[in-house]
Amino acid sequence: MARVVVLGAGISGHTAALHLRRALGRAHDVVVVSPNQDWNWIPSNIWVGVGRMSAEQVTFPLAPIYERQGIVFHQARATALFPEGSDRESRPHVEIASTVPARDGETALVTYDYLINATGPKLNFAATPGLGPDAHTASVCTPHHALDAAARLKDVIERARRGERQRVVVGVGHGTCTCEGAAFEYAFNVEHELRVAGVRDLVEVVYFTNEAELGDFGVGGLVFGHGDFQTTSQLWTESLFRERGVKAVVGAHAERIDEGVIHYEQLDGSENSLAFDFAMLLPPFRGAGLAAYDRAGAEITDEVFAPNGFMRVDADYSAKSPDEWSATDWPSTYESPRHPNVFAVGIAFAPPHAISTPRTSPRGTVISPAPPRTGMPSGVMGKTVALTIAERIRHGAGAPARRASMADMGAACVASAGVGLRHGSAAAMTMYPIVPDPDRFPGTGRSLPDTFGEIGLAGHWIKYMLHVLFIYKAKARPFWYLIPE
Numbered sequence: 311m312a313r314v315v316v317l318g319a320g321i322s323g324h325t326a327a328l329h330l331r332r333a334l335g336r337a338h339d340v341v342v343v344s345p346n347q348d349w350n351w352i353p354s355n356i357w358v359g360v361g362r363m364s365a366e367q368v369t370f371p372l373a374p375i376y377e378r379q380g381i382v383f384h385q386a387r388a389t390a391l392f393p394e395g396s397d398r399e400s401r402p403h404v405e406i407a408s409t410v411p412a413r414d415g416e417t418a419l420v421t422y423d424y425l426i427n428a429t430g431p432k433l434n435f436a437a438t439p440g441l442g443p444d445a446h447t448a449s450v451c452t453p454h455h456a457l458d459a460a461a462r463l464k465d466v467i468e469r470a471r472r473g474e475r476q477r478v479v480v481g482v483g484h485g486t487c488t489c490e491g492a493a494f495e496y497a498f499n500v501e502h503e504l505r506v507a508g509v510r511d512l513v514e515v516v517y518f519t520n521e522a523e524l525g526d527f528g529v530g531g532l533v534f535g536h537g538d539f540q541t542t543s544q545l546w547t548e549s550l551f552r553e554r555g556v557k558a559v560v561g562a563h564a565e566r567i568d569e570g571v572i573h574y575e576q577l578d579g580s581e582n583s584l585a586f587d588f589a590m591l592l593p594p595f596r597g598a599g600l601a602a603y604d605r606a607g608a609e610i611t612d613e614v615f616a617p618n619g620f621m622r623v624d625a626d627y628s629a630k631s632p633d634e635w636s637a638t639d640w641p642s643t644y645e646s647p648r649h650p651n652v653f654a655v656g657i658a659f660a661p662p663h664a665i666s667t668p669r670t671s672p673r674g675t676v677i678s679p680a681p682p683r684t685g686m687p688s689g690v691m692g693k694t695v696a697l698t699i700a701e702r703i704r705h706g707a708g709a710p711a712r713r714a715s716m717a718d719m720g721a722a723c724v725a726s727a728g729v730g731l732r733h734g735s736a737a738a739m740t741m742y743p744i745v746p747d748p749d750r751f752p753g754t755g756r757s758l759p760d761t762f763g764e765i766g767l768a769g770h771w772i773k774y775m776l777h778v779l780f781i782y783k784a785k786a787r788p789f790w791y792l793i794p795e
């Protein structure tokens with residue numbers, strides 16, 4: 311009997327665990343270690359953050375699902391990896407610390423034959439002084455954060471109803487952030503709610519981003535094919551901003567946030583301040599902060615993980631200038647080069663470099679988006695690695711790895727721009743591939759017929775349908791596996 315341990319029950323880890331159980335049957339152990347008792351459909355946190363959904367609508371308890379599936383669940387945080395064993399346990403293992411309130415901090419060792427690191431991002435609010443829900447800005451990264459954001463937005467609306475003029479700033483809280491799509495969604499959902507409340511004329515909405523131009527989204531922007539015509543995500547996004555009267559500060563790095571004021575530097579070297587009444591700024595991401603040790607107990611964290619805390623996998627990490635970047639730099643098996651029975655998927659793997667053009671200010675401050683690893687590719691990676699491991703368990707460690715490179719993978723992103731089955735809207739985008747490959751697609755690096763954008767009410771329906779379908783799938787209801795990642 312083999313044991314596969316999955317660290318993290320988010321989009322990629324939970325997908326991997328369900329596919330492992332399905333592919334392996336009950337003959338082998340599937341173990342999940344994750345600190346939260348609930349699963350969260352993170353994309354819908356945006357709607358919690360404007361008061362249109364409750365936390366219960368975007369979460370459900372994991373334990374009953376895992377019990378039904380015969381998956382062992384440890385509500386705990388992984389703290390250290392021992393991929394070669396240690397003097398306490400000769401088999402590869404991971405050290406975990408319980409997060410169950412009654413057993414908080416109790417540690418244990420969990421051995422494995424195969425390990426999937428799907429620990430996602432650490433929300434690095436500390437990178438910018440004053441950033442985050444414990445300081446001066448809100449977040450929508452967790453349901454709890456989103457509830458707090460909704461309460462702050464409600465306060466803005468109540469004050470506006472009393473005639474007070476205010477400014478709301480929504481965006482990213484550091485020059486190296488990713489996830490601009492989520493910030494964009496929240497900005498337009500807030501704008502929509504202000505209109506619905508009848509106070510839009512009293513509240514200025516500002517989108518604050520590290521993107522050098524609107525529509526970059528961390529993927530270097532998109533060129534959409536529309537029949538014989540082409541248009542860019544920049545043009546498309548700018549026209550939405552104009553239509554909805556949302557202002558933008560682009561190419562910005564938040565240096566420090568004081569009560570009601572963002573101090574920031576821009577790509578042109580200027581230093582400015584922006585006052586706000588309510589701000590939701592996403593934090594930059596880091597790896598989960600796991601340590602790694604070799605058999606003799608020497609620390610090998612720097613070999614197993616990149617300096618940003620994400621795990622090194624089968625990518626080409628050699629330093630290259632953007633004109634030397636290649637689609638083949640991107641990983642496809644997600645296998646650790648040092649330990650072939652260890653994999654990292656979703657946000658947990660270390661990307662080889664950015665997708666957007668890297669930019670710095672004249673002072674040398676990096677102000678450019680980190681590469682996004684959104685829900686769809688994260689789920690695809692989780693499934694791909696689960697099937698690789700299942701095949702190796704069944705046919706031997708020499709079974710070839712399945713491949714799913716972001717340079718050969720498409721993504722669909724539906725960015726909500728306002729809730730409502732009759733008056734809602736969303737910007738729906740598809741791209742193929744996520745990482746441009748100019749050798750295969752000379753010119754834009756992407757397939758024009760497969761890279762497409764449309765905004766309207768239908769997008770909102772699709773976004774809502776995805777909410778329903780992905781929660782159904784994550785609950786492992788009948789035929790869940792027919793719903794694609």
Ligand SMILES: Cc1cc2nc3c(=O)[nH]c(=O)nc-3n(C[C@H](O)[C@H](O)[C@H](O)COP(=O)(O)OP(=O)(O)OC[C@H]3O[C@@H](n4cnc5c(N)ncnc54)[C@H](O)[C@@H]3O)c2cc1C
Nearest residue numbers: 318319320321322352353388429430492656657683684685
């Ligand atoms: C507000 C917001 C809106 C978004 N909207 C969209 C969208 O509309 N569409 C889209 O495609 N993507 C969206 N995304 C991105 C999407 O959420 C991520 O791509 C996806 O969650 C990444 O999956 P993951 O499994 O890598 O990480 P996660 O889903 O974050 O899962 C990581 C898991 O690891 C656990 N963990 C953390 N540390 C440890 C540890 N030490 N040990 C064990 N477990 C640990 C966490 O608790 C969590 O369960 C959004 C993101 C945000 C923040």
